Amino acid sequence: MKANCVSFEQLYRYITNSMIKLGMPPDDASKVGHIMAEADLQGSDGHGVIRLPSYAKRIKAGGINLNPSMRLVKEKAGMAILDGDNAMGHLVMKRAAEIAIEKARNCGVAWVGSRFSNHAGPASLYARMPMEKNMVGIYYAVGGANHTSPWGGLDMLLSTNPIAIAVPAKNEPPMVLDMATTVTSYGKIKVKAQKGESMPEGWMIDENGNPILDPHKTDGGIMLPIGGYKGYGLQLMVGVLAGTLNGAAMGSDVIDGNADFTSRANTGQAILAIDLDAFGDVDEFKLRIDKLSREMRTGKKMPNVKRIWVPGEQSYEKRKTQERDGIYLHPNLLSQLDEFSIAHQMPTVLQTAST
């Protein structure tokens, strides 16, 4: 293993052990550990182990229910609303995806929304759950804090509300889009801050419209939506679908997850599963995706462009590389995790055995 690298198993066990230390039942801790380590594995490093200290802070402040009773509060053949009882969002959305997959097998498509959920990490991992079952998965979420405003406004009423869409392929990498509806995500800003790098122009502005470049000085900063007013429209609609529709928080009801660690967040998410088998021959579909993928990647390039990517291809390659070489953890992240480990009297991530 290279310096500052850990295996997936090692990271998974470290996070799982941390969650158990924090009082989470082992089965749940294992599920959360798996999803968080997978985030780092695929390069979604803003949503992986970097979040452990803030999750721990919320758990210790009583802001997360470690012994939840999740239940379906609404249900029809092709839909459900899952009340997460303030569990870790990872557990709520894993369960929601399982229900959506089951229902989509019967109806062809199914939609499961959540309320009283919490931050669930990388959108793509939930969209991938139906994908692994030969379905298209679509995931919407209300972000964990309002970092942006309606287009032209100053009130912090909207979050980065992400969309993920995962589509299986046959021989090519799957197509997996995972995007905040803002130009960047809060996770990426956290990574910049930790690496001591500045943010590029276009990520965030102050209330006079001037760019903010220091990732440590984002208080009151407004994150910019993609495509101006169009991205604002997407943010709002994703929030309606993932939040308002499920009776979850949206707009001014969204608490600031980076400042308030005790209130129930009532985070909402939604997952749509589309069963390919209902639409025709699954292999034929996947071969059409293969063809489309190759068409996109192999065409003529603009001057100075080295490679054309298909959504999800970079994560796919990162996943393969890090499975082989280990998951690289930035020195600043490692020291934060070491502090965490010492405070919780447990082995550091590098000391954690893989098996």
Next chain:
Amino acid sequence: MKANCVSFEQLYRYITNSMIKLGMPPDDASKVGHIMAEADLQGSDGHGVIRLPSYAKRIKAGGINLNPSMRLVKEKAGMAILDGDNAMGHLVMKRAAEIAIEKARNCGVAWVGSRFSNHAGPASLYARMPMEKNMVGIYYAVGGANHTSPWGGLDMLLSTNPIAIAVPAKNEPPMVLDMATTVTSYGKIKVKAQKGESMPEGWMIDENGNPILDPHKTDGGIMLPIGGYKGYGLQLMVGVLAGTLNGAAMGSDVIDGNADFTSRANTGQAILAIDLDAFGDVDEFKLRIDKLSREMRTGKKMPNVKRIWVPGEQSYEKRKTQERDGIYLHPNLLSQLDEFSIAHQMPTVLQTAST
């Protein structure tokens, strides 16, 4: 009626009569006329009567089937694929929306995709169909010609692939997002060309990355996606959902609808209906949307911003104004329509009686 203005009824009758002249059965002509006139009424003027001459050209060239036998080629409780038999897209997607609404009443949500459809006009009108039945409507479409490339590429493999989402409110205007995943739509470029205006920078570039400003010189021009690579990802995914999933054209299979008037386009679209009644009390939901809408609109504004809009509010106001004052038709559009009327030996739009 003001100068150059027509009533909705007048425009509807003019388009309907035109379609009948072109050989369309009267019932179908009336449906197409209604949707096209409604496009102009709400200010979607790139998708209204401005398209009549090009639709006529396609119909006369044999590129549209005027006596289609639409049929469901795939069906489960919560989904269907509708084969449009190369009918006008308006007819296919109106039927698809009706089926989605019916199925969503039973399952809570339903998805209907189309194949062998054609250009269907403004996305929002189809998303509004479930909305009128207390549902959230979501519409995806593969655009009628490839005007853009994969991010960093030069091959014309992608279209403006629009998304529309319509959400009913109680006392406030409904929230209706209707957006191309490109910075602009081809309809808007056509409007610019007709008005003799130039395009703003950022709409389209040439193969060296230089901006194209003349809407008459768009050959080989590449329309830019919103948010750079994110918009490219959205374009591709919308195309997969509306096209590939249904066995409709996507990527290099998309014909150039502005140059080829005879081939079957095999256009694909998809509509998702989400029945609010399945998710809880419909009125409570609508009141939450009202609150959210007011929150967005009434907050503090950036310097020099006069008003904060909610998606669909401008169309809503346009609709009300034009219902009262008539639908304004640009003089250049009027002369094009006059030419059309003379060629088809029928009254001009201004001569058409309202009843």
